[in-house]
Amino acid sequence: MRLRKVQGKLKVEHSILDGLRAVLERLLDDNPAMIRSVIPGVIRPVRDAKGEVKIRVTVPTTNGWKAIALSAGARQELFISTNLSKQELEQAIRQACRVED
Numbered sequence: 001m002r003l004r005k006v007q008g009k010l011k012v013e014h015s016i017l018d019g020l021r022a023v024l025e026r027l028l029d030d031n032p033a034m035i036r037s038v039i040p041g042v043i044r045p046v047r048d049a050k051g052e053v054k055i056r057v058t059v060p061t062t063n064g065w066k067a068i069a070l071s072a073g074a075r076q077e078l079f080i081s082t083n084l085s086k087q088e089l090e091q092a093i094r095q096a097c098r099v100e101d
Contacts, residue, residue, distance in 0.1 A: 011039045017071045019053045024078075027096035034084050034092070036064070041077030049073050055093045057086050065089055 009028050012021070024038050049070035055078065057067045064081040067089075082089060 009035065009037045011037065014040060015043060016040050017043065017053070017069055017074055017076050019071050020069050020076065023053050023055070023069075023093075023096050027092060030096060031082075031084075031092050034082055034088075036081040038081075039079040040069075041079060043074050043076045045073055046070070046075045047073070049075055053097060055097065057090050057093070060086075067093070 010021075010024055016024070020040070024040075028035055028038065049072065051071075053069060053071040055067050055069045057065050057080075059066050061079060064079065064083075065086065067078040067080055069076045069078055080089065084092065
């Protein structure tokens with residue numbers, strides 16, 4: 001069974017890093033027409049992931065971008081299905097990370 005949230009655009013079938021889910025939900029809420037879906041991937045431990053959630057857009061994929069989220073001593077791959085350019089997506093991510101609940 002697939003679990004989805006935020007108008008069916010955030011796949012939550014696997015674990016998501018602490019603090020990352022709220023950022024992804026804000027990203028989808030703020031850009032409903034621009035982002036088709038966000039699929040969190042593999043979580044791996046890393047030493048340099050401390051402090052607040054950081055998301056770095058890395059490489060293009062067939063239908064969007066791959067990004068890496070860093071938080072709580074781990075990194076998680078994110079697959080973002082969108083037509084936004086890298087710069088536009090980075091700006092949307094910065095805005096979602098900046099907003100406080």
